[in-house]
Structures are given as C-alpha cells and as structure tokens.
Amino acid sequence: LDAVMINAGDGAHEHPTQALLDMMTLREKYGSLDGLRVALVGDILHSRVALSNIYGLQTLGAKVTVCGPSTLLPRHVHRLGVDVTTNLDEAIRNSDVLNILRIQLERHKHSYFPGAREYRNYFGITRERLEKNAQVDLTIMHPGPINRGVEVDSDVADSEHSVILDQVTYGVAVRMSVLFLLLGGKAVHE
Numbered sequence: 001l002d003a004v005m006i007n008a009g010d011g012a013h014e015h016p017t018q019a020l021l022d023m024m025t026l027r028e029k030y031g032s033l034d035g036l037r038v039a040l041v042g043d044i045l046h047s048r049v050a051l052s053n054i055y056g057l058q059t060l061g062a063k064v065t066v067c068g069p070s071t072l073l074p075r076h077v078h079r080l081g082v083d084v085t086t087n088l089d090e091a092i093r094n095s096d097v098l099n100i101l102r103i104q105l106e107r108h109k110h111s112y113f114p115g116a117r118e119y120r121n122y123f124g125i126t127r128e129r130l131e132k133n134a135q136v137d138l139t140i141m142h143p144g145p146i147n148r149g150v151e152v153d154s155d156v157a158d159s160e161h162s163v164i165l166d167q168v169t170y171g172v173a174v175r176m177s178v179l180f181l182l183l184g185g186k187a188v189h190e
Contacts, residue, residue: 004182012046018143019052021174022099023060025167029139030096034061039091041123042101042151045072049101049143054080067091068101068123088123092133099141100125100152116150125152127159139163 009015026033038057044050044066057064058081065083066073067090078084085091092098103119130138140152140162148154157164 006178006182009048012048014052015048016052017175017178018049019056021167021171022053022141023056024170024174025163029163036062037095038062038097038099039065039067039095040099040101041067041091043072043103044068045074047101054082065091089133093135096136097139097141098125102147103151120150124150125156127155137161141167
C-alpha cells in the first residue's frame with residue numbers, strides 16, 4: 001500500500017496525536033519534561049490516551065504514575081515502568097501534573113465499579129482533595145470530553161491550574177503539523 005497512515009486513536013490501544021499535544025502542552029508550561037512527575041488518573045484499562053502518554057512522557061524523561069480503581073488498571077501495566085497506585089491521595093501528593101482520563105463507559109463490557117457517586121468519592125478530583133494533598137500547584141489536564149462532577153469537578157477543570165483549553169489549542173497545531181509532515185512538508189493546494 002502506497003499511502004500515509006495516521007493513527008487517530010484506535011479503540012482502547014493508542015492515540016499518538018493526543019500524547020503529542022499533551023507533551024507539547026507540558027513543554028510550553030515547564031520547558032522540559034525531564035523529572036516531571038505525571039499521574040494518569042482514571043480508566044487506564046480502556047483509555048487510548050494512557051499508553052501513548054506513557055510512551056511519550058517516559059521518552060522525554062517524565063516519571064509516570066497510573067492511578068485508578070484496580071478493576072480499571074491493566075493487569076501488567078507495571079511492566080511499562082510506571083508506578084501503580086489505587087490511592088488517589090497518594091498520587092496527588094507525588095505528582096506535578098494530573099492527566100485525568102474519562103471513564104470509557106462505551107467500552108465497558110462489565111460493571112467495573114459500583115457507580116458514578118462511588119467513583120467520584122474515591123477517584124474524583126475535587127478542590128478539597130487537592131488542597132488537602134497537593135504538595136505543589138498541580139497542573140490539571142484532561143483529553144476530553146469531561147464527565148464533570150464525576151472524574152473532575154468543574155471548579156478544578158476551569159481553575160487557574162487547568163491547561164485543558166491549552167490542550168485543545170495545541171491539538172489543532174499538533175495535528176496540522178503531523179498532516180503537513182506526512183504530506184512531505186509541502187503546502188497543499190486545492
């Protein structure tokens with residue numbers, strides 16, 4: 001096949017351009033990812049964002065932790081060289097960045113947790129939880145769409161610590177760059 005293929009996100013496997021824009025967002029904020037402590041929080045098992053972020057962040061020197069209910073963590077995720085925890089407060093205490101992942105209900109074949117209220121109680125990012133546990137001014141990320149009031153409260157998602165809107169902005173630039181490079185770096189005319 002003589003064609004250019006771009007993985008725009010394949011099921012629960014990978015989403016390379018999302019990882020690129022996430023890393024660009026962090027580079028713009030921190031300058032370097034070397035030594036940055038990033039926690040991916042939520043539905044790691046069904047997320048296409050998690051694996052691409054793990055690969056990219058580690059390549060650029062970040063220390064990655066995955067956190068979520070044990071039922072939403074892949075069985076052998078520790079083999080990827082990440083720290084693994086089911087304790088959100090611990091993940092918050094040991095992180096500079098929280099990349100909050102959406103619960104992928106459309107991919108769930110079974111019930112992986114009792115319900116949205118229980119999920120929020122144990123894994124929801126709230127201002128109170130951050131104030132109690134954060135050791136630094138955490139950066140809040142989310143690839144969207146957001147289940148507000150479940151995985152993250154609106155006052156956190158819309159706070160001064162959030163770079164979610166930056167992720168959206170950089171997403172356009174990163175994806176345009178990927179298309180440009182894969183088309184041979186030449187302007188396309190209609």
